[in-house]
Amino acid sequence: MLETMLSDEVQTARGRDAGIAPALKNKSVQDQFMKGVGFAAGKNVVAFFKLEFAAPRKGTPYDKLAITEVSNVLTSVLQGKKDVNTALRDAEELTIKKIESEIASKK
Known part of the structure; x- marks a missing residue:
């Protein structure tokens, strides 16, 4: 086939x-x-x-943190609890805090 x-x-x-x-x-x-x-x-x-397509972006050790936060806030958008802009802003803030926390714990 x-x-x-x-x-x-x-x-x-x-x-x-x-x-x-x-x-x-x-x-x-x-x-x-x-x-x-x-x-x-x-x-x-x-x-x-x-067309020549750009090479795929290399991942970072923090991608999983960001993906998790975006998924969480998008759920609240789908449930009608937040608008998209607020949800993405919240995800960004939470992701930054988690990344900073993880970097600090590695020191």
């Missing part, structure tokens, strides 16, 4: 007719991208493949 989905034929058809970016770096597959999608006619869609 995976072999079929990644075949040149399937990737070409999906890219040409459905506008789904191919997972292959095959130039002939990329050249067919969006050819069957009407609104893309005359557009420079092959430029999509010339």
Whole structure:
């Protein structure tokens, strides 16, 4: 099944007719991208493949603390207890305090 989905034929058809970016770096597959999608006619869609994406950001030892705090405050947003801006400000303040506390405990 995976072999079929990644075949040149399937990737070409999906890219040409459905506008789904191919997972292959095959130039002939990329050249067919969006050819069957009407609104893309005359557009420079092959430029999509010339983009260079930034390298992923390296994590820090404190990322987990921040993620936990953001998750906690977003729950309060979903429950209607806080607005988004207040919740994110609270998460930032709590995260900074926890990071400072962790740094101090390592000294």
